[in-house]
Amino acid sequence: MSADPETPLRADAQRNRDQIIAAARVIFASHGPEVPMEEIARAAGVGVGTLYRRFPDRDALIRAVAVDNFAGVLDNAKRLSVEAPSAWEALVQLLYHGAELQLSMQLAMLSQRAHEILKDDPEVAHLREAVLLEVDDLVVRAQAEGALRKDVGAGDVAVVFARIVRQLPAHRLKTPELATARSIAIMIDGLRAGPVTPLPGRPLGKDDLI
Amino acid sequence: MSADPETPLRADAQRNRDQIIAAARVIFASHGPEVPMEEIARAAGVGVGTLYRRFPDRDALIRAVAVDNFAGVLDNAKRLSVEAPSAWEALVQLLYHGAELQLSMQLAMLSQRAHEILKDDPEVAHLREAVLLEVDDLVVRAQAEGALRKDVGAGDVAVVFARIVRQLPAHRLKTPELATARSIAIMIDGLRAGPVTPLPGRPLGKDDLI
Amino acid sequence: MSADPETPLRADAQRNRDQIIAAARVIFASHGPEVPMEEIARAAGVGVGTLYRRFPDRDALIRAVAVDNFAGVLDNAKRLSVEAPSAWEALVQLLYHGAELQLSMQLAMLSQRAHEILKDDPEVAHLREAVLLEVDDLVVRAQAEGALRKDVGAGDVAVVFARIVRQLPAHRLKTPELATARSIAIMIDGLRAGPVTPLPGRPLGKDDLI
Amino acid sequence: MSADPETPLRADAQRNRDQIIAAARVIFASHGPEVPMEEIARAAGVGVGTLYRRFPDRDALIRAVAVDNFAGVLDNAKRLSVEAPSAWEALVQLLYHGAELQLSMQLAMLSQRAHEILKDDPEVAHLREAVLLEVDDLVVRAQAEGALRKDVGAGDVAVVFARIVRQLPAHRLKTPELATARSIAIMIDGLRAGPVTPLPGRPLGKDDLI
DNA sequence: TATGAATGAGATTTCATTCAT
DNA sequence: GATGAATGAAATCTCATTCAT
Secondary structure, three states: OOOOOOOOOOHHHHHHHHHHHHHHHHHHHHHOOOOOHHHHHHHHOOOHHHHHHHOOOHHHHHHHHHHHHHHHHHHHHHHHHHHOOOHHHHHHHHHHOOHHHHHHHHHHHHOHHHHHHHOOOHHHHHHHHHHHHHHHHHHHHHHHOOOEOOOOOHHHHHHHHHHHHOOOOHHHEOOHHHHHHHHHHHHHHHHEOOOOOOOOOOOOOHHHEO | OOOOOOOOOOHHHHHHHHHHHHHHHHHHHHHOOOOOHHHHHHHHOOOHHHHHHHOOOHHHHHHHHHHHHHHHHHHHHHHHHHHOOOHHHHHHHHHHOOHHHHHHHHHHHHOHHHHHHHOOOHHHHHHHHHHHHHHHHHHHHHHHOOOEOOOOOHHHHHHHHHHHHOOOOHHHEOOHHHHHHHHHHHHHHHHEOOOOOOOOOOOOOHHHEO | OOOOOOOOOOHHHHHHHHHHHHHHHHHHHHHOOOOOHHHHHHHHOOOHHHHHHHOOOHHHHHHHHHHHHHHHHHHHHHHHHHHOOOHHHHHHHHHHOOHHHHHHHHHHHHOHHHHHHHOOOHHHHHHHHHHHHHHHHHHHHHHHOOOEOOOOOHHHHHHHHHHHHOOOOHHHEOOHHHHHHHHHHHHHHHHEOOOOOOOOOOOOOHHHEO | OOOOOOOOOOHHHHHHHHHHHHHHHHHHHHHOOOOOHHHHHHHHOOOHHHHHHHOOOHHHHHHHHHHHHHHHHHHHHHHHHHHOOOHHHHHHHHHHOOHHHHHHHHHHHHOHHHHHHHOOOHHHHHHHHHHHHHHHHHHHHHHHOOOEOOOOOHHHHHHHHHHHHOOOOHHHEOOHHHHHHHHHHHHHHHHEOOOOOOOOOOOOOHHHEO
16 A cells, blocks of 8 residues: 555565666667567566556656666766876776766767656756766866866766767677777877867856756 | 669659658658658658658668768768868868768667668678778878877777767757867867877777778 | 355455445446456555455456345345335335445446356346345335336336436536436336326336346 | 648548448447457458557547537437427437437446547537537427426436437347337336426526536 | 558557465 | 565557558
């Protein structure tokens, strides 16, 4: 009789929920958000019915995966902000080890479908804001460190991030990891302080997104 | 019942074919290659029947759009190679005005579905090869000009291109054109010769793709 | 594991059983016998599991509700037969206060599904027979009283009952109670002895049903 | 390219549409409005796809059947109003030969589901109003003829109609046609002018419905 | 030849029933 | 014994493709 949305799930139900989100994360990342629900259920090792009991429709599942992901990114950013040797290094790490970042970006920025679903979700909005605040802080500090070029803002960094994290499909490359690492390194060089070419317009802040 | 593939189409049939490809290009670019055939037909102002008479199935349509696009990119690259003030400038122009480039990349590299379809098509393979040859030439010349960093190959450039051209969805940005222009400029700065950070591995050539 | 069907239920189990039947009665009456089992369980304030422990499947529940109802109608008819000032009045009362009558009729006569389930149930058959005997008695006595027209039998009366008790959905009427009362009164006027129009055929007795 | 809703259907499409409505009418009448769409399609001799092309969902089909039916009732009423020997006779005929009347009533008044769907449809509303106007006229005239009791209005008549037309399921009766005819006759006797019992309240007019 | 109607396979979603907690 | 989670069969609906007009 627990209509209360706060009632914690039963142990087995929680386990299933986690498995479903994990499976959906992997599949969404590799095949986009349109894969048959049945396939996701199978990958999670549950029946479709279970999937639908936990998430009333595809949108709810996408939302849940997105929230889970943004939360992961936020954790990561906060941890790196404290533990990395410098703010610049924190930004760089965030990129290189950005599996979660990647999916978040993909869901939030790259798929029309996903965007429609997420754009008005308050939980997503809240996490997004928190992540951008963290990035904003890193940007300011990395500029103070003299490592990040001065003419960019958190918005610029987020946009470059979004482009970078878009995983190139492995199938087109003989040496996919190397190619990825190299292209990220090249783009990071573009962000570095030093003898840069002037950019058009003005620095884009975190509020220039949306 | 002209089975001869070389028979030129009647004028109106050719017009239909062109309209369909044009419509499909726009829709594929904005919504990916999974949109209902009926929608494409409607956008082209023809009935589904006509679409299917011209292209026996979705794969054939995707192939035709891809060929059309690669051909456009090749034209562009050849023209820029001759007309641009420098090889570096040609590469930069290719990026900034890369609407066709974008769709080619998206079709060829970003969508699992499209990739499956295109990977064994000889016409696509031929055009791809021609484009990469052109890029290879520009890369060598731009390095000789001292404008492009020495430690990259045509493969690296193509990978960075692929990341760059992935259009950020306008809906997430207040100032989409500006954001795009800025992020491209940042990434190009990463390609520039000058005081660069060492890249991992070795330069990737055009044959490191696929 | 008392397989003995006669073992009385534990007090709480009996309470659950009663709640379920009460809830099902209300829901069947308003939405027909196809409502989701979960909804019935919720309305009864129990889990589905409990519902299924008490009634092995939907059919069993429908049967139980029908039995409960017919028993109520029988009680009612017997009481009215004794307490009402006349047999005619007993028939009229049976109609006007026929909530249970209504559901019985609906289950037994109006829903294809319910009919299939009930038609071979011996307990239902027995109660039905008992109710019809009671009505038969009232019919004979009401005709002897000179109140009920002579050319009808218990079968006719049951059929008219079935039509009358079909509750008109309140949502279609501005003044639902009044409309119901008036239409019942009109139809009862049709049953009254007096200057009547001849009916086709012969009086239908209780054995003309089924 | 005929997006115009007024464009007449192609001959074969119109034939299918008609067959679907005819099949749905029969099935709705005997099994209610919840039967599987596939079954309706099969009965109409078309594929499900065709059914869904013509009627985007079940609601649309229900609406179409209802409109078709109300139109039939209206035709019937108008014809009888002119051709029947008296207004009273017209009302009686409307009842006895009320196959369409029956389904209309069932759809409009008896099924919760159907009512929700129809209650805001303007076309249905318009036809309903037209039918009630016709009945209103017949009521006034039948009262002037001295055949219909004076203390009823069109609303009362419609309510009694609704109760009458609810076909008793044949499976419960040995002699279903006879039983139906007799019960209708009995109820009509209740509507007759003559020595009647006073009804509660006031006559209900056509605007007391809804 | 162009059109859009028809088809049916497959995807989404619901719900009766079973079973772990 | 009670609960509500899990299951999968069945219903709803969509869309690629074929075919009559």
